[in-house]
Amino acid sequence: MKKKVTIIGAGTIGLHCAWFLLQKGYEVEVIEAQAENDESGCSYGNCGFIVPSHFIPLASPEMLKSGMKMLFDRKSPVYLPLGKNIKQIPWFLKFMASANKTQVGKVIPTLYQLNDESRKLYEMLSKESDNQTEYEHKGLLMASTTAEGFHEEAEIAKIANSLGIATQKLDQLGLKELEPDVNFSLKGAILYKSDGHINPTSHLRWLKEQLKNKGVDFHYNSPVVKIMLLKGKVQEVITQKGRHKADEFVLAAGAYSCQIAAKAGISLPVISGKGYSIDFAKSELQLKTPIILTEAKVALTPLQNNIRLGSGMEFNGAVGEVRLNRVQAILDRTHQAIPSFKKQTASELKIWEGLRPVTPDGVPFIGRTKQATNLLVAAGHAMMGASLGPITGKIISELAANEETGYDLNILHPNRF
Numbered sequence: 082m083k084k085k086v087t088i089i090g091a092g093t094i095g096l097h098c099a100w101f102l103l104q105k106g107y108e109v110e111v112i113e114a115q116a117e118n119d120e121s122g123c124s125y126g127n128c129g130f131i132v133p134s135h136f137i138p139l140a141s142p143e144m145l146k147s148g149m150k151m152l153f154d155r156k157s158p159v160y161l162p163l164g165k166n167i168k169q170i171p172w173f174l175k176f177m178a179s180a181n182k183t184q185v186g187k188v189i190p191t192l193y194q195l196n197d198e199s200r201k202l203y204e205m206l207s208k209e210s211d212n213q214t215e216y217e218h219k220g221l222l223m224a225s226t227t228a229e230g231f232h233e234e235a236e237i238a239k240i241a242n243s244l245g246i247a248t249q250k251l252d253q254l255g256l257k258e259l260e261p262d263v264n265f266s267l268k269g270a271i272l273y274k275s276d277g278h279i280n281p282t283s284h285l286r287w288l289k290e291q292l293k294n295k296g297v298d299f300h301y302n303s304p305v306v307k308i309m310l311l312k313g314k315v316q317e318v319i320t321q322k323g324r325h326k327a328d329e330f331v332l333a334a335g336a337y338s339c340q341i342a343a344k345a346g347i348s349l350p351v352i353s354g355k356g357y358s359i360d361f362a363k364s365e366l367q368l369k370t371p372i373i374l375t376e377a378k379v380a381l382t383p384l385q386n387n388i389r390l391g392s393g394m395e396f397n398g399a400v401g402e403v404r405l406n407r408v409q410a411i412l413d414r415t416h417q418a419i420p421s422f423k424k425q426t427a428s429e430l431k432i433w434e435g436l437r438p439v440t441p442d443g444v445p446f447i448g449r450t451k452q453a454t455n456l457l458v459a460a461g462h463a464m465m466g467a468s469l470g471p472i473t474g475k476i477i478s479e480l481a482a483n484e485e486t487g488y489d490l491n492i493l494h495p496n497r498f
């Protein structure tokens with residue numbers, strides 16, 4: 082008889098787990114709190130970058146330094162509302178403890194390998210879908226408005242090169258050659274040829290349809306309310322609509338994973354980092370290559386039918402509370418760095434909000450929990466969930482089958498804090 086796996090969460094992580102588990106021959110079901118056609122979640126409105134270039138974790142000395150500065154700027158993209166974060170002080174202490182050179186050096190090779198392998202898997206999925214996923218491999222520009230920023234990026238590029246990532250240093254002339262239709266006000270950029278991008282919504286629509294056709298059982302409008310544990314194993318998961326028994330369970334509920342793990346008595350330090358994205362018509366900016374404005378912390382993705390701008394990191398912010406002053410500052414900074422992108426008024430735009438699931442060391446939780454031997458966790462991918470979706474699914478399927486994954490699982494372990 083086929084072994085059964087129940088996945089909690091139908092975001093990019095849960096859906097990719099379903100894909101790879103199905104390939105291993107498991108019977109798969111997915112439990113999702115939202116409705117079938119709901120595309121408001123974090124996995125849909127993100128920028129779709131697939132990023133071997135992002136080998137430095139969020140918890141790094143540089144991020145700590147720049148993040149601290151930004152906290153005191155009322156217009157910065159990083160926001161930490163004190164009232165909502167008092168209870169999270171232990172999480173922030175863990176973040177600060179992780180943001181050191183030794184820890185960063187330890188996780189760099191794993192983050193790079195994961196993203197690099199995931200990009201290859203995206204390529205495979207794109208072929209399988211006849212590119213309904215809108216996958217493109219055009220690289221990523223890490224662009225700087227200041228000489229200091231450009232110098233720092235050039236130093237990071239040296240580490241990238243030592244990992245085998247091809248980069249190209251572009252000055253203003255080089256940028257003009259690459260993007261002749263865009264007027265930049267930049268000192269320069271590093272082009273990471275390693276990176277690709279997808280349209281997250283197109284990709285997930287295709288994936289969901291495939292999973293449905295291949296027999297995955299989806300239970301929508303079914304928030305998990307209880308997890309029954311007995312003798313170190315999950316016996317069943319109870320939702321508002323019913324009870325689910327399986328051989329293995331996968332927790333892939335993004336920013337909500339901490340609350341769900343707590344139902345099984347497991348402490349999983351994942352908090353939410355809210356970000357915004359806004360879609361603009363192609364005519365607003367003739368950009369061909371995805372770009373990150375490193376000082377402004379703004380990402381721009383040229384999708385097939387529009388340009389997506391993403392930014393913002395509000396810790397424990399709630400969806401439905403758009404901070405227009407911060408969004409306006411994001412738009413103003415984008416205009417300053419790219420004058421071709423005309424001035425915009427935040428209050429006139431449709432603004433999407435998404436909750437990134439963030440871990441204290443900027444590395445996702447992927448693995449079996451010690452408390453429940455049949456509970457696998459796949460959560461906490463922060464700014465890299467789109468990028469790491471396929472490789473996470475592949476690793477989870479290998480763990481379910483008790484196979485070697487080829488990765489240092491201690492670095493990814495859900496009980497590492």
Ligand SMILES: Cc1cc2nc3c(=O)[nH]c(=O)nc-3n(C[C@H](O)[C@H](O)[C@H](O)COP(=O)(O)OP(=O)(O)OC[C@H]3O[C@@H](n4cnc5c(N)ncnc54)[C@H](O)[C@@H]3O)c2cc1C
Pocket residue numbers: 089090091092093094095112113114115122123124125126127128129130131303304305306333334335336337341354355356357358380391392434435436437438459460461462463464465466467468469
């Ligand atoms: C502005 C922005 C830009 C971004 N850009 C990029 C990018 O370019 N590249 C990249 O790699 N990443 C990017 N990200 C990050 C990426 O979007 C996330 O890491 C990723 O979507 C997380 O996926 P997930 O499946 O873990 O979580 P989610 O997408 O949040 O999915 C979790 C699912 O679990 C469900 N759930 C919650 N509670 C329950 C419950 N009790 N019972 C059942 N189901 C439940 C939720 O409804 C949800 O559908 C960006 C994020 C933001 C905000």
